Amino acid sequence: MFLQQIFNGLTLGGIYAMIAVGYTMIYGVIQLINFAHGEIYMLGAFFAFTFINFLGLPFYAAFVLSMACCAVCGMLLDIVAYRPLRQSPRLAALITAIGMSIFLQNLAMIIWGSRPVPFPQQVVPAYFEKTAVTFAGVNLSWFQLFIFGVTIFMMLGLNLIILKTRWGKAMRAVAQNKTMAALTGIHVNQVITWTFALAGALGAAAGILVGAYYNALYPTMGYVAGVKAFAAAVLGGIGSVPGAMLGGVVLGVAEALGAGYLSSLYRDGISYAVMIIVIVFIPAGFFGKLIRESKKSI
Amino acid sequence: MGKLAVPKMSLGGKVKTGFLILALILPALPWVTQYMIHVVILIYLYMILALGLNIVPGFNGLLDLGYVGFYGIGAYTSGLLTVHFGFSYWLIIPLAFVNGAIWGILLGAPTLRLTGDYFAIVTFGFSELVVLFLTNEIWLTRGPLGLPGIAPPGIDLSWIGGPNWEFYGELPYYYLIIAMVLLTVFVMHRIQDSRLGRAWFAVRDDELAAVSCGVNLLTYKVIAFAISAAFGAVGGSFFARWVTFLSPDMFKFWESFLVLCMIVLGGMGNIWGVMVGAAVLVSLSEILRELLPLVGLPAEVRFLAFGLIMVFMMRFRPAGLMPIPAVAAQMRAGRVKRKKS
Numbered sequence: 117m118f119l120q121q122i123f124n125g126l127t128l129g130g131i132y133a134m135i136a137v138g139y140t141m142i143y144g145v146i147q148l149i150n151f152a153h154g155e156i157y158m159l160g161a162f163f164a165f166t167f168i169n170f171l172g173l174p175f176y177a178a179f180v181l182s183m184a185c186c187a188v189c190g191m192l193l194d195i196v197a198y199r200p201l202r203q204s205p206r207l208a209a210l211i212t213a214i215g216m217s218i219f220l221q222n223l224a225m226i227i228w229g230s231r232p233v234p235f236p237q238q239v240v241p242a243y244f245e246k247t248a249v250t251f252a253g254v255n256l257s258w259f260q261l262f263i264f265g266v267t268i269f270m271m272l273g274l275n276l277i278i279l280k281t282r283w284g285k286a287m288r289a290v291a292q293n294k295t296m297a298a299l300t301g302i303h304v305n306q307v308i309t310w311t312f313a314l315a316g317a318l319g320a321a322a323g324i325l326v327g328a329y330y331n332a333l334y335p336t337m338g339y340v341a342g343v344k345a346f347a348a349a350v351l352g353g354i355g356s357v358p359g360a361m362l363g364g365v366v367l368g369v370a371e372a373l374g375a376g377y378l379s380s381l382y383r384d385g386i387s388y389a390v391m392i393i394v395i396v397f398i399p400a401g402f403f404g405k406l407i408r409e410s411k412k413s414i
Numbered sequence: 415m416g417k418l419a420v421p422k423m424s425l426g427g428k429v430k431t432g433f434l435i436l437a438l439i440l441p442a443l444p445w446v447t448q449y450m451i452h453v454v455i456l457i458y459l460y461m462i463l464a465l466g467l468n469i470v471p472g473f474n475g476l477l478d479l480g481y482v483g484f485y486g487i488g489a490y491t492s493g494l495l496t497v498h499f500g501f502s503y504w505l506i507i508p509l510a511f512v513n514g515a516i517w518g519i520l521l522g523a524p525t526l527r528l529t530g531d532y533f534a535i536v537t538f539g540f541s542e543l544v545v546l547f548l549t550n551e552i553w554l555t556r557g558p559l560g561l562p563g564i565a566p567p568g569i570d571l572s573w574i575g576g577p578n579w580e581f582y583g584e585l586p587y588y589y590l591i592i593a594m595v596l597l598t599v600f601v602m603h604r605i606q607d608s609r610l611g612r613a614w615f616a617v618r619d620d621e622l623a624a625v626s627c628g629v630n631l632l633t634y635k636v637i638a639f640a641i642s643a644a645f646g647a648v649g650g651s652f653f654a655r656w657v658t659f660l661s662p663d664m665f666k667f668w669e670s671f672l673v674l675c676m677i678v679l680g681g682m683g684n685i686w687g688v689m690v691g692a693a694v695l696v697s698l699s700e701i702l703r704e705l706l707p708l709v710g711l712p713a714e715v716r717f718l719a720f721g722l723i724m725v726f727m728m729r730f731r732p733a734g735l736m737p738i739p740a741v742a743a744q745m746r747a748g749r750v751k752r753k754k755s
Contacts, residue, residue: 147531149534149535197725200729201729204732205745212724212728218724221721384546391539392525
C-alpha cells in the first residue's frame, strides 16, 4: 500500500515536474510568474482531444501535434502579451499574466464548454490499462510506465537542449544577464519567445497525459495544476531546471502520501501548504539562489 | 467686506456631492426597480472591497491575489456568530474587522519580507486554503451545503423601551452600505494623508529611499496588509447578513480577480478611481450575466471580458482610467528609459 502510493505519487510528480520546468524556465529568463502556463497545459489536453475527435488522428500523432500547437501558443502568448511589457514594472507583467490566464480559461469554456469531457478512450492504446509489472504488492499499469518514460525522455531531452546546444547556451546567458547577452549578439527577445515555446510544448505533454490518465478534461483544469506546478518549481528553487524536476517529484509523492494517510479532502491543500511553508522558511528551495528584492515590484 | 467667505467648491467636489445626493435619493426615483437597488448595493459592497484591496497594490505596490480569503473569513465570522450566538450586527462589524486584521498579520508578517511575486502567490495559496477549509470543515461551516438562515441585521432599541426593528427588504441595507462606504472613503482619505499613507507611498515609489528615511518596510507593509484584510472582512460581514446564506463557492479566486480588475481599471492608488472601477465592472458583470445566456453561453464566460480588460489596461493605460501621477510616472519609467537608450 505504502509503495503503491509512492509510485502513484511518482507518476503524478513526473507530470508536475514537466509543468514546473516551464514555470521555472520562464521565470529564469524574464523573472515573471507566468500564470497563463497552467492554461497552456489545459489547451494541450483539449487540442489533443480535438485532433483525435475531429481529425481522427491516432493517439501518438495527436500527442506530438498538440505539443507543437502549444509551443506556438506559448510563443504567441509571449509576443502578444508579454513582449510589449518587457520594460514595464513587474507588477504590470504579473497582472497581464493573470489576465491572460483568465482570458484563455474562458475562451476554452466558450469553445469546448464548461462541463468535463472524457478523453477519447478508443485511441488510447488498449494495453495501457493492463498491469505491466507487479512487485512487492505494487501494480504498475502500462500507462504509468508510459508516463514515466515520457517524463524521463522529456527531461533528458530538455537537459540536452539547455546544456549542449547553442540555443540552450543563449537561454542560460539571457537568464544570467540580458544586457550582456544582447551585447554578445544574442537576440534576447527571440530567445525568450523560444523559451515560451519549449515550456508550452512540455506543458502540453503534461496536459495530455493527465487528461488521458484521469479521463476528464475541463477548462479549469489548468488552474489547480498550474498552482501545484508552481509550488513544485518553488520547492526546487525557482529558476533552477533540475530543481523543478526534483520539486515536482517530491510534491507528487507528498501529495499522494498526504492524500492516502492524512486526508484526501485536503489533497490540493497539501501543495498550497507546502508552497507557503517553503516560500516562508526556505525561499531559495532546493537548488535556487536566494532572490532578494533587487528591482521594485511595481 | 466683512462677509464670511464661503469656500468655493471645486468641480470635482460638485461632481462628488452630486453623486452622493443621487445615491441618497436613488431608491425614491420612480423607475428604479428592486433589482436595480440590489445591483447598486452590490456596487457599494465591491467599492468597500476595492478600497480595501487598493491599499496593497495601490498604496504599497504589492500584488495581492488572495483578497477573497479575507472576504470569506469576514463573511463566515459574521455568519457563524449570528447563527450560533445571535450576535448583533453592530457588534459583528468590529469583530470581523479585528478578525480580518489578525489573519492579515498572521499571513503578512512572515511573507511580506519576500519579493513581490512570491508574496502574490502566497496570498493566492492562502485564499485557496481558506476555501478548502470552508468546504471541508463540515462540523463548523456545514461545508458545501452552505450556511443558511443568517438573521438580517436589526436595530434593537428595546433596552431603552424602543422598538426592536429588523431589516426587511433592500432599503435598510442600501442606506447601511452607503454609510459604510462613506466611512471607508473617509478612513482611506485620512490614512492617505497621514504619516502612514505617506510612508506607504514612499515604499511604493522607492523602497531604498523609504528605508533611508527611516521607514520600517516590514512594519508598514504588515500594517497595510492588515488594514486591507480588515476592510475585506468587514465587506464579508455585510455580505453574510445581506444574502443570509453562505457557501464556500462564493469565495473562489474569481472574486479576488474581479476586485483586482476594478483597481486596475480605475487607477491603482486612486480612491475615486477604484470606486468608479467597482461601479463599472459590477454593472458590466450584471449586464453580461443577462446577455450571455441569450447567445447561448454560460454566464461565467463574462470573465473573458475582465481578463481582456486587464491585459489591455496594462498594455495601453497601465495606471488606470483615472491615474494618479506617481503611479503613472512609475509605470512609464521603464518605457522612457528604453527610448533614451
